[in-house]
Amino acid sequence: MTRGMSFRGRATRVVLIGALSVWAIIAIGPIIWVYYSSFKTNAQIVSNIWALPHPWVLGNWITVLTSAVNSVPFITNIMNTLIVGIPAVIVVILAGSLAGFALARFRFAGAQAFQLFLLLLLPVPQFAVMVPVWSYMHTLGLTNSRLGLFLVYAAFNLALAITLMRGFFSNFPSDILEAALLDGCTEWYAFWRIVVPLSVGPMVTVGILTFSSVWNEFLFAVSLIQDPSKMTVQPALAALSAGATGQLTFGWAQQFSALAITTIIPVILFLVFQNRIFRAVTLQVQN
Amino acid sequence: MSTVHRRLHSDLINSDRSSPGPGSKTKQGTMQHHGRILFLLPSLLLLGGFVVIPLGLGIGLAFFQWNGLGAATFVGFNNFITAISDPEFWHSAEITLWYVLGTTVGCNLLGLSLALALFTKFRGWKVFRTLFYLSGVMPIVATGITWGLIFNPGDGLLNAFLGAIGLRQFEGLWLASPHLALPLIIFVGIWIGVGLPMILFSAGLMRISPALLETAELDGASGVKRIWYVTLPLLKPVMIVTTLMLLISSIQVFATVWVMTGGGPGYATYVLGIYLYNTAFEYNRFGYANAMSVIIAVVAGLSMMVALKLGRVMEPS
Numbered sequence: 336m337t338r339g340m341s342f343r344g345r346a347t348r349v350v351l352i353g354a355l356s357v358w359a360i361i362a363i364g365p366i367i368w369v370y371y372s373s374f375k376t377n378a379q380i381v382s383n384i385w386a387l388p389h390p391w392v393l394g395n396w397i398t399v400l401t402s403a404v405n406s407v408p409f410i411t412n413i414m415n416t417l418i419v420g421i422p423a424v425i426v427v428i429l430a431g432s433l434a435g436f437a438l439a440r441f442r443f444a445g446a447q448a449f450q451l452f453l454l455l456l457l458p459v460p461q462f463a464v465m466v467p468v469w470s471y472m473h474t475l476g477l478t479n480s481r482l483g484l485f486l487v488y489a490a491f492n493l494a495l496a497i498t499l500m501r502g503f504f505s506n507f508p509s510d511i512l513e514a515a516l517l518d519g520c521t522e523w524y525a526f527w528r529i530v531v532p533l534s535v536g537p538m539v540t541v542g543i544l545t546f547s548s549v550w551n552e553f554l555f556a557v558s559l560i561q562d563p564s565k566m567t568v569q570p571a572l573a574a575l576s577a578g579a580t581g582q583l584t585f586g587w588a589q590q591f592s593a594l595a596i597t598t599i600i601p602v603i604l605f606l607v608f609q610n611r612i613f614r615a616v617t618l619q620v621q622n
Numbered sequence: 623m624s625t626v627h628r629r630l631h632s633d634l635i636n637s638d639r640s641s642p643g644p645g646s647k648t649k650q651g652t653m654q655h656h657g658r659i660l661f662l663l664p665s666l667l668l669l670g671g672f673v674v675i676p677l678g679l680g681i682g683l684a685f686f687q688w689n690g691l692g693a694a695t696f697v698g699f700n701n702f703i704t705a706i707s708d709p710e711f712w713h714s715a716e717i718t719l720w721y722v723l724g725t726t727v728g729c730n731l732l733g734l735s736l737a738l739a740l741f742t743k744f745r746g747w748k749v750f751r752t753l754f755y756l757s758g759v760m761p762i763v764a765t766g767i768t769w770g771l772i773f774n775p776g777d778g779l780l781n782a783f784l785g786a787i788g789l790r791q792f793e794g795l796w797l798a799s800p801h802l803a804l805p806l807i808i809f810v811g812i813w814i815g816v817g818l819p820m821i822l823f824s825a826g827l828m829r830i831s832p833a834l835l836e837t838a839e840l841d842g843a844s845g846v847k848r849i850w851y852v853t854l855p856l857l858k859p860v861m862i863v864t865t866l867m868l869l870i871s872s873i874q875v876f877a878t879v880w881v882m883t884g885g886g887p888g889y890a891t892y893v894l895g896i897y898l899y900n901t902a903f904e905y906n907r908f909g910y911a912n913a914m915s916v917i918i919a920v921v922a923g924l925s926m927m928v929a930l931k932l933g934r935v936m937e938p939s
Contacts, residue, residue: 348742348744351739351742351744352744354739355736355739355740355750358732358736358754359750359753359754361813362753362754362756362757362813363753363756363757365768365769365772366756366757366760366768368768368779369764369768381777383782384777384778384779384782385779385782385783385786426664426668429664430664430665430668431665433660433661433662433664433665434661434662434664434665436661437658437661437662441658441661443658443662452669455923455926456673457870457926458869458870458873458922458923458925458926459919459922459923460873460874460894460895460918460919460922461874461876462874462876462894462895462898462899462915462918463898463915463916463918463919463922464673464676464677464680464915464919465898465899465902465915466680466898466902466908466911466912466915467676467677467679467680467681467683467912467915468672468676468680469902469903469908470676470679470680470683470688470690470908470912471672471675471676471679471680472676473690474679486668486671486672487672489668489672490668490669490671490672490673491672491673493665493668493669494669497665522658522661523660523661526661547759550761551761551762551763553761553762553763553876553877553880554876554877554895557880558899558902558903568761569761569763569764569877570763572761572763572764572767573763573767573877573880573881576767576770576881590767590771594764594767594768597761597763597764598760598761598764601759601760601761602756602759602760604759605755605756605759606752609752609755613755613821616818616821616822617821617822617825
């Protein structure tokens, strides 16, 4: 009886792990395929699209980064994303922490309305704000401008940052704050000298999430910027791809290299910070 | 309860008792008040200047005809009337709805199955969890291009692979087939979205008391029965949350379609995002695009409220 049970247990386990492995192959197979294919020559890819590189060639990444693919080298697009993204991350962390702290700790008129506004913003699809945002930025003369894209990214990533920081600050130990205020600190001073140094962890989480979102962003980038020299990573990648027409504007090897370069940053960020990201995701839901 | 607690705390912190220095009580009060505005000012400026005003302007422009360059002409409710009788609008709404339904159901089912399988805590389950979440952190444009290369009817990976293992008869048109394009894009949507529900279901499973499951086991409930009668009902609140999040994220579909099919073949994958983009930036009908944006935003907002209400009704059971 027990032996039968354990055999059945083992059998279910084998089936289970088999099924999981199938999905694991579907889930990461394509990613691995892209990475090793980026080390093949065009001829190798054309002769066999799924074989491993033989021999491995290392030049494709450099070619994509430095030679003009869509009239500018890919490194320019990466720089554009960084020029837009790094200031956006900093602004989102600072503004999100300040507002999150205020929502968690102060009572003020309109706090409820402000939170309702953040909640209502959530279900509105990004493509439904794309045209209004374009119309507005166009009126301000901020289309085709990295400054304009930075402002849009900072504003549209703020809601999540505020929500996450508010969640964190509402569990912030009160006695530390009270002690500081009793010592005669202003709230402003206490925030910067006492709260911020103790909140580096959540601020880093917000920074990682914001940076990933900016790095991966496509819709605002493709609608607000037409000038190839100001284009960020994702629209440049899309322009370089075969797309619906099936015609590659550049070689296969370069296509795979561009994919590998574009994906490696979010993948590394995730692998390094996965526990932090899992925690943020679960926390966000509980709020 | 906890909010009441929090309020009490903040009252305590903000009360005058906390500000010493008897002479300057009122002055300090006002200073603190000024400080508080500083906390909110950056967010209010950014959200006001680049979210609220553009959205307000968008609502206003919905009543105009505007080609994006010249002057706008007031047309009243014409744009809204046009939208209601526009077959392309309804068609893309229908395609989007299928996509939303397909990915939401698919991600929930697959995410739940993966979470249940991982919950057996076999050796190496954490590695699997990481692998399963990885697809969701990839840039969507890159994901779309990669699957586009796999499902390419010409020299794509899938056809090459089928040919190589002697299954040439199963080679297909994939993304070039009007019947397969949308299901394949839904599949890619599930590939992208499954990580989040998996993590949330995993977290939900961890919170179920092991004693409860043991009792069920002692009562003679088999594995499947235990999952059906004990685990699943307890995961209902989680499923409400994942469903809401999946609805919100899947309606966003744009980049995968853009790079994989461009909305085709024909109009087989012509989702709302693509139609809006084309209306504005290809046909230069910015007023009309704004009107459709308003309709979509309002419908999305209302559906969210209904879903939240439904969720709240279902939760107590």
